[in-house]
Amino acid sequence: MTLPLTSQLCSGDLAVHVTIPEGFSPVPQSPTAAPLRELCLKALQAPVGFPELWQCVIPGDNVAVAIDPEIPDIAGILSLIHEELQRVPEGGVSLTLVLPADPAGRQWQWLRELLPLHLQQSITFVDHDVADRTHVSYIASSLSGERIYLNRHVAEADLIITIGITRFDPALGYRGTSSCLFPALTDTETQIRNGFTPSAFENAGELESRRQLVDEVGSLAGTQFTLQLIHGTHGPMEVLAGHPDQVFERARTRNQQYWTVSLNEPTDAVLTSVPGGPTAWSCFGQALENVMELIDQGGRIIVVADLDMPEGPAATLVRRTQDPEELLRPLKKEPLPDGTPFLQLIEACRRARVYLLSRLPAEVVEELGMIPLAGEAELQKLLTTVPQCVVLPNAHCARCLLK
Numbered sequence: 030m031t032l033p034l035t036s037q038l039c040s041g042d043l044a045v046h047v048t049i050p051e052g053f054s055p056v057p058q059s060p061t062a063a064p065l066r067e068l069c070l071k072a073l074q075a076p077v078g079f080p081e082l083w084q085c086v087i088p089g090d091n092v093a094v095a096i097d098p099e100i101p102d103i104a105g106i107l108s109l110i111h112e113e114l115q116r117v118p119e120g121g122v123s124l125t126l127v128l129p130a131d132p133a134g135r136q137w138q139w140l141r142e143l144l145p146l147h148l149q150q151s152i153t154f155v156d157h158d159v160a161d162r163t164h165v166s167y168i169a170s171s172l173s174g175e176r177i178y179l180n181r182h183v184a185e186a187d188l189i190i191t192i193g194i195t196r197f198d199p200a201l202g203y204r205g206t207s208s209c210l211f212p213a214l215t216d217t218e219t220q221i222r223n224g225f226t227p228s229a230f231e232n233a234g235e236l237e238s239r240r241q242l243v244d245e246v247g248s249l250a251g252t253q254f255t256l257q258l259i260h261g262t263h264g265p266m267e268v269l270a271g272h273p274d275q276v277f278e279r280a281r282t283r284n285q286q287y288w289t290v291s292l293n294e295p296t297d298a299v300l301t302s303v304p305g306g307p308t309a310w311s312c313f314g315q316a317l318e319n320v321m322e323l324i325d326q327g328g329r330i331i332v333v334a335d336l337d338m339p340e341g342p343a344a345t346l347v348r349r350t351q352d353p354e355e356l357l358r359p360l361k362k363e364p365l366p367d368g369t370p371f372l373q374l375i376e377a378c379r380r381a382r383v384y385l386l387s388r389l390p391a392e393v394v395e396e397l398g399m400i401p402l403a404g405e406a407e408l409q410k411l412l413t414t415v416p417q418c419v420v421l422p423n424a425h426c427a428r429c430l431l432k
């Protein structure tokens with residue numbers, strides 16, 4: 030008889046311990062997570078296919094940094110990048126942080142407050158607005174003849190650094206490296222033309238051509254240095270730095286090795302957790318979409334997630350409607366800033382019963398169409414009623430397949 034396993038599922042400051050009953054299927058664990066600062070320092074000291082970062086610039090250069098909002102401890106990583114660039118002699122370089130839309134809807138004020146005072150004063154912050162054409166500049170035309178526009182601070186920089194996460198993405202195949210430049214830092218017209226808007230998430234065809242366009246834009250922009258995190262099942266597993274093409278290939282290989290989850294037949298339930306923080310809702314929606322591939326109609330998706338109170342326009346619509354499925358068409362036709370995770374939630378609730386253990390009031394969880402779990406004990410009790418379950422922390426990173 031197999032002894033029961035104990036699993037910890039963490040989301041932000043929310044952590045629960047559950048006993049995994051016999052017959053459940055814990056996904057194989059990735060290597061033990063390490064402190065993120067330690068991983069970043071190691072990567073910056075030994076870049077792939079490129080010299081150390083401070084050797085890539087000369088005094089007086091303007092360095093533009095583009096980030097994926099999902100990256101954890103953005104403030105800590107920016108501090109490390111700043112330290113590296115301070116090694117440049119004779120006055121150093123100027124650093125511009127070009128920010129996409131804030132997933133938390135707070136214009137990145139929380140990030141500014143996390144940075145040490147000397148960084149607040151030495152970094153130039155630029156908030157990119159996809160609806161404002163004055164924010165973008167023409168950089169070149171793609172091989173297909175499309176005129177490519179990017180944020181003008183990126184287009185005019187002497188060095189572009191991208192910081193993000195390489196992981197499976199249903200709209201690109203894999204996100205990472207230049208995907209934090211394009212489409213995030215282009216204009217609305219370009220995003221719609223290339224199918225990068227929330228209304229297109231359900232039809233994620235032509236992944237390879239989309240990814241090729243992202244890489245082509247990165248090359249046309251002259252992106253030279255990237256820092257990419259690879260998630261493990263319980264936190265950061267590895268960080269790679271250096272030339273974008275070489276880093277992306279290595280990171281994609283790692284993801285294929287650790288994050289391809291394949292089952293012979295559908296399971297009754299999936300138990301997962303997602304990171305907390307400003308991008309928690311985005312990760313939550315992606316996790317739901319990913320694990321739907323593994324369950325039968327009427328199955329159960331059980332999520333541990335430290336989510337902020339949903340207050341955006343799409344969340345408000347979902348909470349106020351009696352039948353969320355009626356919102357699918359209008360939310361796809363006229364995308365809202367917070368629309369994607371709630372479209373994914375509605376689709377998940379059509380297929381499965383979605384249970385949520387969070388800090389949100391039970392009535393809010395119910396208004397969103399989910400079943401609230403009051404705590405660890407109630408979660409453990411629920412698991413005893415499930416005949417078969419896959420335990421998959423950080424399911425937003427997983428590529429889930431049925432053989």
